[in-house]
Amino acid sequence: xxxxxxxxxxxxxxxxxxxxxxxxxxxxxxxxxxxxxxxxxxxxxxxxxxxxxxxxxxxxxxxxxxxxxxxxxxxxxxxxxxxxxxxxxxxxxxxxxxxxxxxxxxxxxxxxxxxxxxxxxxxxxxxxxxxxxxxxxxxxxxxxxxxxxxxxxxxxxxxxxxxxxxxxxxxxxxxxxxxxxxxxxxxxxxxxxxxxxxxxxxxxxxxxxxxxxxxxxxxxxxxxxxxxxxxxxxxxxxxxxxxxxxxxxxxxxxxxxxxxxxxxxxxxxxxxxxxxxxxxxxxxxxxxxxxxxxxxxxxxxxxxxxxxxx
Amino acid sequence: xxxxxxxxxxxxxxxxxxxxxxxxxxxxxxxxxxxxxxxxxxxxxxxxxxxxxxxxxxxxxxxxxxxxxxxxxxxxxxxxxxxxxxxxxxxxxxxxxxxxxxxxxxxxxxxxxxxxxxxxxxxxxxxxxxxxxxxxxxxxxxxxxxxxxxxxxxxxxxxxxxxxxxxxxxxxxxxxxxxxxxxxxxxxxxxxxxxxxxxxxxxxxxxxxxxxxxxxxxxxxxxxxxxxxxxxxxxxxxxxxxxxxxxxxx
Numbered sequence: 382x383x384x385x386x387x388x389x390x391x392x393x394x395x396x397x398x399x400x401x402x403x404x405x406x407x408x409x410x411x412x413x414x415x416x417x418x419x420x421x422x423x424x425x426x427x428x429x430x431x432x433x434x435x436x437x438x439x440x441x442x443x444x445x446x447x448x449x450x451x452x453x454x455x456x457x458x459x460x461x462x463x464x465x466x467x468x469x470x471x472x473x474x475x476x477x478x479x480x481x482x483x484x485x486x487x488x489x490x491x492x493x494x495x496x497x498x499x500x501x502x503x504x505x506x507x508x509x510x511x512x513x514x515x516x517x518x519x520x521x522x523x524x525x526x527x528x529x530x531x532x533x534x535x536x537x538x539x540x541x542x543x544x545x546x547x548x549x550x551x552x553x554x555x556x557x558x559x560x561x562x563x564x565x566x567x568x569x570x571x572x573x574x575x576x577x578x579x580x581x582x583x584x585x586x587x588x589x590x591x592x593x594x595x596x597x598x599x600x601x602x603x604x605x606x607x608x609x610x611x612x613x614x615x616x617x618x619x620x621x622x623x624x625x626x627x628x629x630x631x632x633x634x635x636x637x638x639x640x641x642x643x644x645x646x647x648x649x650x651x652x653x654x655x656x657x658x659x660x661x662x663x664x665x666x667x668x669x670x671x672x673x674x675x676x677x678x679x680x681x682x683x684x685x686x687x688x689x690x691x
Numbered sequence: 692x693x694x695x696x697x698x699x700x701x702x703x704x705x706x707x708x709x710x711x712x713x714x715x716x717x718x719x720x721x722x723x724x725x726x727x728x729x730x731x732x733x734x735x736x737x738x739x740x741x742x743x744x745x746x747x748x749x750x751x752x753x754x755x756x757x758x759x760x761x762x763x764x765x766x767x768x769x770x771x772x773x774x775x776x777x778x779x780x781x782x783x784x785x786x787x788x789x790x791x792x793x794x795x796x797x798x799x800x801x802x803x804x805x806x807x808x809x810x811x812x813x814x815x816x817x818x819x820x821x822x823x824x825x826x827x828x829x830x831x832x833x834x835x836x837x838x839x840x841x842x843x844x845x846x847x848x849x850x851x852x853x854x855x856x857x858x859x860x861x862x863x864x865x866x867x868x869x870x871x872x873x874x875x876x877x878x879x880x881x882x883x884x885x886x887x888x889x890x891x892x893x894x895x896x897x898x899x900x901x902x903x904x905x906x907x908x909x910x911x912x913x914x915x916x917x918x919x920x921x922x923x924x925x926x927x928x929x930x931x932x933x934x935x936x937x938x939x940x941x
Contacts, residue, residue, distance in 0.1 A: 438939050
């Protein structure tokens with residue numbers, strides 16, 4: 382019998398101030414997987430995450446966490462998840478270590494466990510240098526990391542992160558990606574809402590794209606990445622037939638000074654470069670065109686925008 | 692988890708200047724009032740020394756100080772409790788509590804517990820002023836103990852009202868104003884009736900002084916205890932209900 386998903390949303394809808402913010406959402410997340418939630422501002426991402434976290438009740442539909450209905454067993458279901466909202470929930474007057482110990486207690490840990498969990502999480506999130514500092518005195522980057530730390534301090538099965546890399550420098554953002562990868566490898570499921578498509582490509586097994594409160598795409602990340610076209614510039618004057626004569630090329634179209642080349646099934650950029658060099662065409666440039674994820678995202682957003690305009 | 696939340700609330704109160712400033716202000720005002728009352732008492736005692744059933748130090752000094760504590764609590768408790776939920780709203784930390792494995796009633800009880808513990812400490816410190824008279828005079832300690840119990844119940848009711856007001860307002864200042872208005876309404880609910888000589892109507896039952904005064908005179912009756920417990924319970928139930936509706940309405 383197949384294992385039931387850790388999180389399942391069935392026909393979940395939410396109406397806020399008379400406006401349908403999320404409509405008929407069906408989504409599931411398996412143990413040990415990372416789901417990237419994409420969408421333009423106002424697409425319903427944060428509302429969806431707040432419903433998953435139990436902060437907001439759905440107007441209709443059902444949220445199951447570990448098989449428990451969030452509306453019937455709210456406390457039990459919520460102990461299985463950690464939530465980082467868009468605005469990091471901090472108490473400025475508390476120190477990092479006491480804040481994390483409090484969060485651990487809030488999620489049901491008792492005795493010596495909260496202090497131990499706080500200590501472990503401080504190491505895990507590289508907060509050792511600031512563990513005795515007041516939260517209100519930390520930089521934005523550190524505050525964001527403390528926010529992530531509070532979401533994982535009680536070792537929940539499901540971690541919901543709303544824009545975790547917001548305000549972080551590239552190095553800190555890479556640290557967050559590494560942390561998410563570590564969480565996945567240790568069996569946690571993660572839902573990551575972000576505007577940063579490279580983060581989704583780097584971290585997520587699956588991508589769900591919301592637009593206008595509806596789920597417009599849900600599928601594996603690899604189906605959207607790695608199949609994009611290549612932008613190639615060579616010194617030799619060629620026509621399309623010369624390109625398609627290559628084993629690695631399925632189709633080639635001229636675009637100003639370069640060629641937009643679509644690879645044949647199973648072929649990679651390295652093979653194409655090898656063939657070009659082998660034929661003496663003097664390769665000047667070869668890079669991936671806009672990633673397919675971005676194309677898919679933009680197509681969904683622009684289609685609906687056009688529909689709304691009409 | 693209620694205890695964890697209450698401890699955190701208490702800790703947060705103590706690491707912020709507002710609670711210390713209020714504590715110092717209350718004790719400073721009471722100390723000044725205490726000295727004035729004591730001075731008046733010392734002037735009066737020789738003149739009433741020969742009277743039968745003459746009031747003692749407990750009546751002349753302790754009782755006015757206890758009444759002053761109660762009057763100060765009407766304003767101080769809303770200021771201490773205004774951040775309970777409204778502050779979480781304002782700082783964006785409310786989702787931390789709402790997403791935790793803790794129920795709405797537990798959140799409210801934790802908030803109430805922290806505030807109530809602070810108020811119990813405040814009342815205990817304030818009572819040290821009149822109790823210091825025991826060094827040079829004979830006090831009715833049993834009566835003062837009953838009065839202390841009444842003040843604690845009174846503080847609990849005000850704390851419940853402050854926490855409830857804090858769930859209904861998203862701004863702490865507004866929450867404090869709502870709580871002060873409610874406290875004053877309950878304090879003066881029967882002022883008109885008393886002015887007309889009515890002292891046993893339903894409106895009298897609703898007023899806070901009706902139930903506090905017997906305690907201050909050393910009388911602890913079930914009906915007064917039930918009143919304070921009821922006010923506290925109704926306020927906390929409303930607060931928990933409001934948290935639930937926040938999840939529903941967003």
